[in-house]
Amino acid sequence: MRAAIFRNGEIVVDSLPELKPGAGQVLVKTLACGICGSDLHARKHAHRMADMAKLVGRKPMDLSRDVVFGHEFCCEIVDHGPATQGKFKPGTRVCSIPALLTPEGPQGIGYSNDNIGAYAEQMLLSEALLLEVPNGLSPQHAALTEPLAVGVHAVEKANIRGNEVPLVIGCGPVGLAVIAALKINGLYPIVAADYSPARRAMAEKLGADVVVDPARSQPFASWAEHAAMSEAEKAARPPLQAMLPPLKPALIFECVGVPGIIQQLFEGAPRDARIVVVGVCMESDRSEPMLGIMKELNVQYVLGYTPDEFATSLRLIAEGEVDAAAMVTATVGIDGVAQAFADLANPETHTKIIVEPWR
């Protein structure tokens, strides 16, 4: 079968041996797979990613061997391996969290030498993790379940009380998923900042109430304009707190993932702000702890999602509660993956590119 393979630091197209499902596994045909920012990061910072995996006790990628990326997928059942229930007939469209259940425990799909990701014509999934795609949802849109789940999880981890005013920094796929999840949770107004006009427009489509161009106005200043306490809230404050600016609690989502952003947030955030770090910065970074200390900032790092959050995300897309389709800006075949990686560098042209291996 054909696949776009990460080999010697580049994405190349080649043939791989056919796959055979093991116990509890199904063989699937890959219908659609989103290209994730993490895949771009992984290509650029593969060695660092492997080093960090070792530090947290995960099996690192062996970069001298092939890796097939692709963890945002929708597939079709082809065949069942031994010890399966046959719950879904061949031809059924399914999604799954990108993990394979093995006798040694769960293993990731997509950043692994052993478990082929979805930039290939076929892959193996664990039957126990499959979710049927409902409502005749197209594979392209079902493939957006994974990136939406990242936002759903980030908002879940924020422990929302209901009175916060959120500020989303960065409106790439991660920021957009966070905005969609905030909307579902009913927070208002959602303030979002991005330098790219195309991404700001997309943020509005997904539910941002106020969009800010950081080149023109300071995101925290715009946030403060929309975070004023009501007279009743002001009056209810105890005496010491009443001496602080009358602003609602700040809930900041960092969705950029480059060095320097955390320090900018430490500088701009109001006292007692909660910062949820969703952006994946792959390099060493510097921030001044004293700023966090003096403002008593609360920083929550997040990764991935739970199986329940994943299932919820598929349902939100299938029922039209989230217009995930708005994120898709192009589709390519396996031969187009390398160019798509290059094209994704321009935020004006692309948000989410979907790979359709059988195109």
Ligand SMILES: [Zn+2]
């Ligand atoms: Zn992803």
